Amino acid sequence: MPDPDLDNRLKEEVSGFADELSELLTGVFPGLSVEFSALAATGASTLVIIEQMPRDGLPLCVDGQPLLSLSTTYRCAWDHAGEYLAIQESTIAVALIGAEEPLFRYDFMRTCDGKVPCAHLNVHGHRDELVFALTQSGRRQRGKSRAYSMEKGKIPRLANLHLPLGGPRFRPSLEDVVEIIVREFGLDTTKDWQRAIREGRARWREKQLSAAVRDDPETAAGVLRHLGYDVTWSVEKAPPARRDERVLAL
Amino acid sequence: MTITFLTKDDIASRREELLSAAGLGLEELRSRQAAFQLSPEQALILKELEDLEYLASA
Numbered sequence: 001m002p003d004p005d006l007d008n009r010l011k012e013e014v015s016g017f018a019d020e021l022s023e024l025l026t027g028v029f030p031g032l033s034v035e036f037s038a039l040a041a042t043g044a045s046t047l048v049i050i051e052q053m054p055r056d057g058l059p060l061c062v063d064g065q066p067l068l069s070l071s072t073t074y075r076c077a078w079d080h081a082g083e084y085l086a087i088q089e090s091t092i093a094v095a096l097i098g099a100e101e102p103l104f105r106y107d108f109m110r111t112c113d114g115k116v117p118c119a120h121l122n123v124h125g126h127r128d129e130l131v132f133a134l135t136q137s138g139r140r141q142r143g144k145s146r147a148y149s150m151e152k153g154k155i156p157r158l159a160n161l162h163l164p165l166g167g168p169r170f171r172p173s174l175e176d177v178v179e180i181i182v183r184e185f186g187l188d189t190t191k192d193w194q195r196a197i198r199e200g201r202a203r204w205r206e207k208q209l210s211a212a213v214r215d216d217p218e219t220a221a222g223v224l225r226h227l228g229y230d231v232t233w234s235v236e237k238a239p240p241a242r243r244d245e246r247v248l249a250l
Numbered sequence: 251m252t253i254t255f256l257t258k259d260d261i262a263s264r265r266e267e268l269l270s271a272a273g274l275g276l277e278e279l280r281s282r283q284a285a286f287q288l289s290p291e292q293a294l295i296l297k298e299l300e301d302l303e304y305l306a307s308a
Contacts, residue, residue, distance in 0.1 A: 011253055018251050038253040041261065041305035048253070049301050055294060073297075075304055089304075100293050101286045154285070 010046065010078050013085040014038050018050055020203060021072065021174065025052075027196025028178055028189055029060060046078040048085065059097055060181070061188045066097040068185060072174060086110070092177050101159075108171055115142060117164035117250045119171035124159040131156055167249045169212040173204040215246040261306050268295050268302075276303075 018036035025034045035053040040046060050073070052058055057069030075089040093105035104123045112118035134156035137143030146156055165171045175197050182189055190196070213220040217240060221231040233239045256264075272279060272295045279296045282288050288296060 014253055015251055036251050038251060039256060039301060039305060040253050041256045041258075041308040043258070043308035045308050047305050047308040049304065051301075055297065056290065073301075075301075100288065100290055 010040070010048070010085070013078070014040075014048055014050060014076075017074070017076075017085060020200065021050075021052070024175060024178065024196055024200040025058065025070075027199075028182065028193040029058075030188055030190050032058060032060075034058060047088075048076045048078060050074045050076065057093075057095060060185075062186060064188065067187070068103075068181065069095050069097050070178075070181070071095070071102075092174055094177070094181055106165065106172060106177060108168070110168060112249065114250060116162040118168055119165040120162035121165055122159050122162060124157075127158050130158055130161070134160065164250060168246055169208050169215065173201060175201040175204060211246075214240075215243045218242065256302075256305055258306065261302050265299060265302050265306075268299050271295060272299075 018038065021036060022034045026032055036050055037053050038048055038050045040048045052070075052072050055071075057071040059066040060068040060070055071091070071093045073089075073091045074087055076085045077088050078085055087108065088110045090108045091105060093102040095102040101124050102122075103125075104121060106119075106121055108119045110118065134146060135150065137146055139147050146160070150156070179197050181187060182193065219242075221233075224231045269275065272292055274282070274292070276296075276299055279288065279292060279299065283293065283296055
């Protein structure tokens with residue numbers, strides 16, 4: 001049976017998250033009409049997909065002419081206590097306007113098989129030496145599946161390489177990607193675009209820092225004690241152990 | 251913004267519509283995507299199909 005209170009909290013969380021994304025993008029790019037849509041399904045869990053509209057990407061301009069498109073998708077899970085909306089997967093892709101294949105994309109998968117980094121960058125380009133090296137990979141780890149693909153006639157590409165980005169907590173934010181494409185491609189911006197970036201980045205990094213402290217509270221407490229804070233564990237039960245599945249994740 | 255809640259039936263029926271529009275099965279779409287051989291329309295269809303797969307796992 002649907003719980004109206006839980007549904008309302010979910011709507012608030014999703015709207016709040018989408019508002020933050022919209023504020024960033026409209027705060028940086030002039031004349032951009034940004035809307036986010038959300039699809040949700042409830043079963044044993046509640047899953048939500050938040051995506052910008054139009055779905056094929058937002059046009060980013062140089063001197064008023066579209067040059068790039070930016071696509072963002074966030075797949076989230078709503079915990080049963082209705083306390084937080086956790087990002088399970090995200091994709092930030094930048095493409096040449098009108099092109100299907102992105103130039104590069106930043107992916108995150110909370111649940112990862114360890115074969116590729118949970119947060120990674122794929123660069124879609126060409127480099128003969130790299131392709132040669134990939135074709136000569138040892139028949140183990142990813143090289144094993146790549147050898148199998150080559151036997152089926154699939155030549156490896158630069159885009160098949162998953163470059164790690166710091167694990168689940170230290171991966172770049174949408175603000176980082178937006179700032180770097182603005183700077184590298186000289187995109188049109190609002191006058192106050194850097195403020196929008198700073199505000200969004202501060203929100204993101206505070207959340208990630210909080211999560212990192214929860215992953216390894218003893219290290220965080222030690223650093224605070226070193227800085228002069230009085231930090232003690234005052235609850236009767238044992239303090240939480242370090243979450244190695246997060247701290248040590250590729 | 252609005253949140254659209256989908257039931258299992260909604261997901262199944264939309265999935266059928268999309269596969270019919272694509273004229274290809276999900277695995278074939280995925281395989282062509284891996285080789286960057288999808289049209290923009292097919293790419294959008296596959297994206298929506300993958301979204302539905304995710305929501306169906308709720």
